[in-house]
Every structure is written in structure tokens, then in C-alpha cells.
Amino acid sequence: MAIPPEVSSPVLYMFGNPTLRPQFILMIGDDGAFVVPHGIKPTVEPFFVAHDDEKNVGIATALFNKHPKAQVTLFADMLAQDFRREALPRLNPLDRPKLINRRLQQAFPHARLRASFNLKSSRAHILMAGLHEKSPLFDWMERLRHRLPRICLLPVEGAEIVMRILPDAREGWAMMLSRERTGGFRQIVTHQGELIFTRLTPPLPATAKAPEIAEAVQRDITASLGYLARLGLADTSKLRVTLLAPDDMQDELGEMRLPVHSLTLLSPHKVAKHLRLPFVPYGNDAFADLVFAGHLALKRCPRLSLMTPAIREAYWHSQIKKIGQHVAALVLIIALGSVGFKGSDLMLTLLATHKETAQLDGLHKKLAETQAEAAPLTEPLGKLRQAYERQRLFAEPTPTPWPALTILNHALGDDARLTKLTWQNDSGKPNAEVLQIEARLANLAPADSERESVMGEFQRLTQNVASMMPDYAVTLSRAPFPATPQEPVTNETQKGATLITAELTIRKKTP
Amino acid sequence: MNRIAPHIFWLGLLVCAVLLMAISTPILQYASEKANADLIKVRAESSKTSATLYQLQDDIAAVQKLSSEISSAEADQWLAPVDRLRVASLMEQQANETRLSHFTYTVAPEQRTSIETPGAGPQQLALSSITLSADAALDTDIYHFIDGLHAALPGRVRLQQMVIEKNGNGTPGSPNLKLTATLEWLSNGAIKDLAGAP
DSSP, rough: OOOOOOTTSHHHTTTTTTTOOOEHHHHHHHHEEEEEEOOOOOOOOOEEETOOOOOHHHHHHHHHHHHHOOOEEEEEEOOOOEEEEEEOOOOOTTTHHHHHHHHHHHTTTEEEEEEEEEEESTEEEEEEEESSSHHHHHHHHHHGGGGEEEEEEHHHHHHHHHHHGGGGGSSSEEEEEEEOOSSSSEEEEEETTTEEEEEEOOOOOTTHHHHHHHHHHHHHHHHHHHGGGGGOOOGGGGEEEEEEEOOOGGGHHHHHOSSSEEEEEEHHHHHHHHOSSSSSOOOTTOOOOOHHHHHHHHHSSSSBOOHHHHHHHHHHHHHHHHHHHHHHHHHHHHHHHHHHHHHHHHHHHHHHHHHHHHHHHHHHHHHHHHHHHHHHTTTHHHHHHHHHHHHHHTSOOOOOOOOHHHHHHHHHHTTEEEEEEEEOSSSSSGOOEEEEEEETTTTOSSSOOOOHHHHHHHHHHHHHHHOOTTTTEEEEEESOOHHHHHHHHOOOOOOTTTOOHHHHHHHHOOO | OOOTGGHHHHHHHHHHHHHHHHHHHHHHHHHHHHHHHHHHHHHHHHHHHHHOOOOOHHHHHHHHHHHHSSOOOHHHHHSOOHHHHHHHHHHHHHHHHHHHHEEEEEEOOOEEEEETTTTTOOOEEEEEEEEEEEEESHHHHHHHHHHHHHHHHSSSEEEEEEEEEEEEEEOOOOOOEEEEEEEEESHHHHOOOOOOOO
């Protein structure tokens, strides 16, 4: 077994992406399957199962059944897979899939599964892949049919490893050669980061020595170089080659003379550590199975995923069922939440109503008791209020002439005597008070009086009254003698006119 | 049918959830609206009852306060209807007391009037105009007479117009002043008919 005890410890498994779901990766080659569990608790070490080893197949199947929710990925590393790069004309989105299907059919007429994907480097090119019917992979697929396994192709996914190991491979040509337990020597050739060619050569015996291996590797690479010329690699000196080989073989492999740009030798152990993969092979492990499995385990979506129509249909059913269950559960939760929210709102309202009703009953009871107790008291309330208001109303002070008359009395003094007094306040408002007086001069005999002097006396009297009554407007409304142009002037004594009087109008000023 | 079979459970669950929401929403809405309306009604009644109770308590306090200011007998007096003949005799008595002579008067028919009061609302009262004339020896007699009317007549008397005119020759002791006056008399009003209805 290639996995050292410390590598398989849970601590080193933490290199894996913990958010990815548990899965089994079955690397299936022509010689057997390499079962790589990832994220399985308790931790299970990867193990090899020969196709004809019924016992180990049973153990693997039991392990799968023990973890029914773990995803199963069949990682194809067999000879019976073909790839072809095709250029497509510019088509509308509806016609393009039809053309691709036709090309797939033409390219792989005898394949059981066919698929393609768009190349990142060129939208006009696709890479087509086909899996042949006679392959042990399909035996495993039938065996694990109920687990709806997906099929990934090692050369397709491994092309990304080439790019990660050799960053310069993004721009030019690169080749990675590795040795797998399940098949043999796998060459993956990329151009501008995309798979352009792959080749699997049969494994050497386990007892093969380093020189023998180096010779086989050199022969394989040389053979591939001739073929790559047809794919556009005119100058092999542009090809960068990486060999995944253990450290103890690197001396022999390093002595190879190849007409390439560079030859890099890396052990699978170093590659796994460099790429921070969840599985790290022994330092002297010659096989790179775990490098590919680890790379696939970290990917959320493989570059190309194949399924048989029946499994794809079942897969979609399962996906629809899963999504449908989530949606139904979500809608049910929303419905229950809505009912709960509205129901709680209703309950709160009902409780509040109940509480208010109880309080209202209490108030009614209290009101009835208070009314019964207060009836004898409050019965005369209306009468008392009315009487109180009537008393207040009747006691309201009304305007009287006395203040004005008192001041007037002081103002007139001994100089004048009233012959007529008229006081009037129709509206009852304090500023509506009007006083009209007719006055005569106290020390004046009518016969010998000088008119100008009398007039002057009355004017002085008027001014005196006005000064004594500042809140009133005082006017001489009728002079003692005719004073206007409309009045006749005569020296005849008028009938009944025994006194010389004048009239003053005293009106309350508006504030 | 086989294609649908795996989805029956979640489809049923989804339909149930949708139905639950569709049915419960209007029912709960209706119930909630009704409950809210009931609550508003109860609260309004509660508020009204509280107000009545507070009013009653205010009334009790008012009765206690008013009772200290005005007794029931006094209230009856303040609200009693006036006797217009008695008012006439009061005026005559007042004229005699203030030595007025040739005293004549006219108390005009009552006119009903309503006066708004802050404590007891509108008060229905009677308004009458009183015109009077008399002769007096001194103006002070006239002033005492007017003041006496203010004090003696029930209700409220307001002087509207007063004319004092000298009409004699000024012989001391003889009535040489002529009074004519108009007063507004606000009262509870007299009994309307002989049966005693106000």
C-alpha cells in the first residue's frame, strides 16, 4: 500500500476541502480499481481492487453501502477512451448542440458514452471524448448504479495538474508522464493549458528496474513526439516535459536525451505536497494515482462529467427531488411561519380584547356602584349648578353713571350748575357710556353778560372738564350762543330763554 | 407514473403548504379584522365608561364644593320665578323711601333669552325693559333710588338711560328735578299662567 500511516491520519486529511461532501473516488484502469475515500469518517485508507478479485470487490461494495450519502466518482484511466479536438463554425445557440452531437456520433460511433466541452483557450474549438463499451468501468457503474455515479476522465482532469506544475504550460506545449497502478504510463500533452493528446502504455512488471523503466519512458515519449507533429508541434524543442517519478529513479531518468525544451523530474510525493492535495504518497512511491485522485477530490465541479442516459435521468430525478423537497420544506416553513405569525397576532388581539372586556366589566360594576352611592348626592347637582350660575350671572356688575358723575362734580366745582343730565349706555359695555350735560355758569347774570366772555368761560369750563376726565372725550356740543354759520344771530331775547346754557358731550374713550 | 412517483411526497408537501397558506391567510385575516374591530369597540366603550365614571366623580366633587357655597334652599330661591306685581310694589316702596313724587313706571312684557354659562350650559331667562319717571327734590334722592332698585329687585337690573332735568324754580324742598330712566331687568321670569307653569 502506498499510503504511509502518518499520511492517512485525519490531520493530513485536513488538507482536503472540508466543505466538500464525503465521496469515494474510484480510479479505474484496465488492471483494477483504486478506491480512494475522501471525507469519510472514520478515515479509511485508499486500497487497490483487482477487477477479478471478488473478495475485495465485496469489501469495496460494503464500504460504499456503509456510507450511502457519499458521492461516488468513477475516474477513468483506461485505454478504452478516445479524445478528439474539433473546430466548430460560428453557429447560433440552438444549432451548435446539434452539430456537436453529430460530430460526436461521427467521431466515436462505437462509444457507449460521448461528451464534449468547450476549450477555455478557444471558443471555436471543443474537445470530444468517448468511452468504449468494453471497459471494466461499466461493470463498476452497473454495480454502483443506485449510487448514481458520475464518470470523470483522468486525462481531462489531469491536464490541469500539468498547468499547476508547469505554469509556462499555459502559453505553450507541455507533457506530463506519470505511472498509475491501475493502468500503466499515462502521458498527458497540453497546448495552451488544454488537453491535446493523451496516451496510455501498458505497465511494466513490478520487478522492472530503473534503467528498464527509463528506456520504456524514453521510447514512449519519442513515439509521442512523432505523433504530436501531426497535432501542430512542429518544433519539439518547444515541449516542456515533466516526469512524475520517485527520487531513486531520477538519476537514470535524468540521463535521457530527448529533443525537448526541458525535462523536469518530480516525485509524486513532492507534487502532492506542492499542490497541497489531501493525499500524499510515500516519498519513494512510484505511482501517481493519489495525485490525480487528490486533485479531483478538491474540485467542486469536474471539467467533464459523464453519465449514461438512464443514470443521468435518475440523477436529474434525484436532483429535482432534492430541490423540490427543499422548496416544499421552505414553503411549508413559510406557510407555518405565516400562520404562526398571524395566529399569534390574532391571539394577542383576542387576549387584549378579553383583558379589555374584563376591565370594562369592572368599570361597569364600579360605575353602577358609584352611581348608586352618588345618586342622592348628584341628583340636585343640576339645580345647584344652575342656581350657582344664576347667582353669578345676577351678581355681575353693570355699568353705572356714578364714577363719571363723581369726577364731573369735581370738574365743575362751583363754577357751573347742571340744568340737564343725560346718561346713556345701551349695550352695557363699559366703553359705550355717553354723558350729555347742559350747564350754566354759576356766577353770571344773563342780562349783563358779555357774549365773548361767557363763551370763553364755557370754553374754559369744557377744557377743565376734559382735563379732569382724561378717560373721556369731552366736546362742547352746543355753544351758549349761535356759533355756526347756519344759526341766526340776534339781540332779541328768546321766549323762555332765561338762562345761558351750553351743552357738553362726554364720551368714554375706546382703549 | 413511474417518473412522477419519486416526486409525489414533496409535491404533496408543496401542495399542502400552498393550500395551508392560501386557506389560512383569508381566514386569519378575517378573524384578525373582526378581533381588531371588537377590540376597538370594547376600548371605545371602556373609554366612554371611564369618562362617565370620571364625570360622576367630578359631579360628586362639584356637589360637595357647591354644597358648601350654596344650600338647596338658597338654590331654590335663586331659581324661583319672579312675581312681577311684587316687583312693582318694590319699586313703589323704593320711590317712597327716597322721597320721589309723581312716580310712574312701566315694566314691559318679558322676552325670553338664553345666556350661555360655563358651569350649567344655556340658561333660559327673562328680559324686561323698565321705564320710569318721577320728580325729586334732590339729585341724590334719584341716585339712591337707582341704587335701591339695583339692590331690591330680584335678578339683575342694568341702567340703560337716565335723564335728570331741572323743571322747577329752585324753591328749597320742592321737587324741581324730573327723572326719566330706562332699565334692563334680567330675571328668572314670572309664572306664565295662573296654573303656575313657568
